[in-house]
Amino acid sequence: MSAVVIHAAHDLRVEPHDAPDPGPGEVRIRVERGGICGSDLHYYHAGGFGAVRVREPMVLGHEAAGTVEAVGPGVTHVAPGDAVAVNPSLPCGTCAQCQAGRPIHCLDMRFLGSAMRMPHIQGAFRARFTCEAARAVKLPPGLSVETAAFAEPLSVCLHAASQAGPLLGARVLVTGSGPIGVLCCAVARLGGAREIVVTDLVAPPLATARAMGADRTHALGEQPDSLAPYAEGKGHFDVAFEASGSGAALVGALGVLRPGGTLVQVGVGGDAAIPLSAVVAREARIVGTFRFHAEFAHAVEVLASGRLDPAPLLTEVVPAAEAVRAFDLASDRKRAMKVQLAF
Ligand code: ZN
Numbered sequence: 001m002s003a004v005v006i007h008a009a010h011d012l013r014v015e016p017h018d019a020p021d022p023g024p025g026e027v028r029i030r031v032e033r034g035g036i037c038g039s040d041l042h043y044y045h046a047g048g049f050g051a052v053r054v055r056e057p058m059v060l061g062h063e064a065a066g067t068v069e070a071v072g073p074g075v076t077h078v079a080p081g082d083a084v085a086v087n088p089s090l091p092c093g094t095c096a097q098c099q100a101g102r103p104i105h106c107l108d109m110r111f112l113g114s115a116m117r118m119p120h121i122q123g124a125f126r127a128r129f130t131c132e133a134a135r136a137v138k139l140p141p142g143l144s145v146e147t148a149a150f151a152e153p154l155s156v157c158l159h160a161a162s163q164a165g166p167l168l169g170a171r172v173l174v175t176g177s178g179p180i181g182v183l184c185c186a187v188a189r190l191g192g193a194r195e196i197v198v199t200d201l202v203a204p205p206l207a208t209a210r211a212m213g214a215d216r217t218h219a220l221g222e223q224p225d226s227l228a229p230y231a232e233g234k235g236h237f238d239v240a241f242e243a244s245g246s247g248a249a250l251v252g253a254l255g256v257l258r259p260g261g262t263l264v265q266v267g268v269g270g271d272a273a274i275p276l277s278a279v280v281a282r283e284a285r286i287v288g289t290f291r292f293h294a295e296f297a298h299a300v301e302v303l304a305s306g307r308l309d310p311a312p313l314l315t316e317v318v319p320a321a322e323a324v325r326a327f328d329l330a331s332d333r334k335r336a337m338k339v340q341l342a343f
Contacts, residue, residue: 003059003126004034004323004341009047014323017059019128022072028130029084033149033317034341035063036330038178040113040125044327049268054115061125062088062112065148066343068136075133084136085148086124087296088112103293104159111291125320127343137297140304146317147303149340150183150310154299155292157183160266163289164239167191173230173237174198174214175253176244176267177205179313179338182212184241184266186308189213197237199227199249204334211312220252230256235282237261247272254278254286264289313338 003017022028040060042049064086068078078084091098091106098106109116112135113123124131139148157180161167172188174181177200188196189212198209201221209217218226230236238261240253245267253263255278262285279286292299302308315336318326320343330339 001127002320002343004061004320005057006043006054006060007057008054009045012044012324012327014321017126017128019126019130022070022075022130022133024073025075025133026072026130027068027075027078027133027136028070028128029066029086029136030069031064031066031086031124031127031129031343032145033065034061034125034320034343035149035153036326036339036341037063037153038180041327041331043115045331048115052115054120055118056120058113058115058120059122059124059126060113061123061341062114063149063152064124064129065139065145065151066129067145069128071133078133078136078138082136083139083143083145083148085139085151085296085300086112086129086131087135087137088124088152089291089293089296090132090135091293104291125323125341127320137300139300143300143304146314146340147310148300150313150338151296151299151303153179154183154187154302154308154310155295156180156266156289157187158295158298158302159292160184160241160264160289161187161191162295163287164241164262164264167193167239169194170238171195171236172197173240173253173256174209175240175242175249176200176246177209177217178243178333180266181241181243182209182313182337183310184243185209185214186212186310188239188241190302190308197230200244202333205337208312208337227252227256234259235261239264241266243267245269251275254282254284257282257284259283261285262287310338315339317342
């Protein structure tokens with residue numbers, strides 16, 4: 001049984017990995033699909049991001065789905081043979097933030113494939129995964145594991161939308177046409193947005209944004225001034241989702257937000273110089289969004305309903321044995337949107 005393990009930047013290995021029989025309150029999942037996320041790529045290329053560094057070998061992956069193979073004593077909500085999505089988030093339920101109703105900000109969060117704490121929380125890119133039963137969310141009939149592996153990034157975008165407020169009738173800008181930006185676009189469509197504009201530096205990913213509901217797209221690397229018309233008359237957009245993590249994109253989005261509009265910062269990057277005069281004069285609201293909680297189960301339902309089909313995002317399903325090729329492909333924004341590993 002194999003696992004995809006990051007040892008250091010550019011040192012990604014497919015290694016043998018044990019999956020013990022599940023103990024009380026645990027399940028063993030046969031993982032079938034694992035989506036490669038931007039943070040997995042940060043570990044691969046740079047050994048981490050910001051202050052978060054890989055300090056010991058870590059199984060990557062937090063977008064996974066598969067089939068329950070065995071359950072431990074006391075587990076009743078899933079049974080062997082059930083198809084499940086793996087919820088990577090597991091707040092403790094007892095810390096001060098959890099007790100205050102903010103489980104996203106749990107002080108003892110055990111998020112899969114994350115080097116934020118030591119020892120690291122080993123991730124889900126492994127053929128067999130024994131884990132806390134609470135992570136296994138049963139799939140409704142008819143929902144494939146391939147589609148269910150999109151539940152995690154979709155959860156991020158559903159939470160981002162909740163930070164934005166009502167989208168019905170809203171004019172929405174999305175900056176950054178990676179998987180998260182494109183799913184924010186699809187969520188805005190689901191939420192009843194009146195108009196959705198998506199930008200990126202390069203053109204190829206914007207085709208996926210159009211397939212997922214964007215009315216118009218702009219490749220700013222080719223036509224840097226194409227947002228200028230939206231700046232007229234004190235701005236155009238009610239809501240902006242900044243999904244690139246770029247300071248330049250944040251400043252550009254602020255410049256086309258209508259007075260009182262909301263900018264949701266979804267992307268993570270370095271520091272940005274924010275023009276305070278634009279925030280003040282526009283009475284702009286800038287709000288962060290971090291991961292998700294209740295949205296995971298919601299995302300599974302949305303995917304099962306067929307009202308949001310992530311299929312246009314799926315570039316290729318690559319056997320886990322070829323993980324390095326899969327990670328290189330996922331890193332090429334001209335060729336890839338979402339790459340999944342098959343175990
Ligand atoms: Zn907690």
